[in-house]
Amino acid sequence: MVNLKRYQIDDLHVIGIEIDLPANPVYIISNTHGFLCGQIFSRSYLEGSRACVCIMKEDRSFNHLLDSCVLSVNKKAESLGIKTGMSGREAIKKMHQMEI
Numbered sequence: 001m002v003n004l005k006r007y008q009i010d011d012l013h014v015i016g017i018e019i020d021l022p023a024n025p026v027y028i029i030s031n032t033h034g035f036l037c038g039q040i041f042s043r044s045y046l047e048g049s050r051a052c053v054c055i056m057k058e059d060r061s062f063n064h065l066l067d068s069c070v071l072s073v074n075k076k077a078e079s080l081g082i083k084t085g086m087s088g089r090e091a092i093k094k095m096h097q098m099e100i
Contacts, residue, residue, distance in 0.1 A: 005062065009089055012096050016062040029065050029088065033095040034077060036065045036088045043072045052077035052095045056088050066092070 005016040007029065019026040029036040034052025038059025046053040054077055058068035066088040073082050073091075080098055082091045 007062065007066075009066070009092060012093065014092055018062075027059055027062055027065055029062060029092060031092060031096055033098045036092060038065070039071065043074065047074050049074055050076065052080060052082065052098065054082060054088065054091045 001020045003018040003020065005018070007014045007016055012031070014029050014031045017028040017030060019028075024040075026040055027038065034054070036054050036056050039055055040059070041053075041055060043053075043055055046055075053074040054070045055072040056065050056068045057071050058064035068088060070082065070084050070086045070088065070091055072084065077091070077095070080094050082094050
C-alpha cells in the first residue's frame, strides 16, 4: 500500500510518500524539484537523475527524513549548495529555490 501525506515546512508544501513494504516501510519526501530518501536507494543509480536527490541518515519516518542529516547527494543537489551534514529540512528548502 502507498500512503501520501501533505507536509508544510514554513511556507513550502511537500509530499510525504510511504510505501508499506512487509518487512520495512519506505519513506520519501518530495517536492517538484527532488526528494529526500533513505539509504535503501543507491546513490550511483540516482546520480544521473535530473531531480535533486538527498540520501538521508535516518529514514524510519517522515520526521526522521526532515530532521536527520544528509549522507549523500547527487550532482544536481550539490549544484544547489546542498551538502552532507545538512538537515533534510534545510535541503528541501534549497531544492525549492531551484529555478525550473
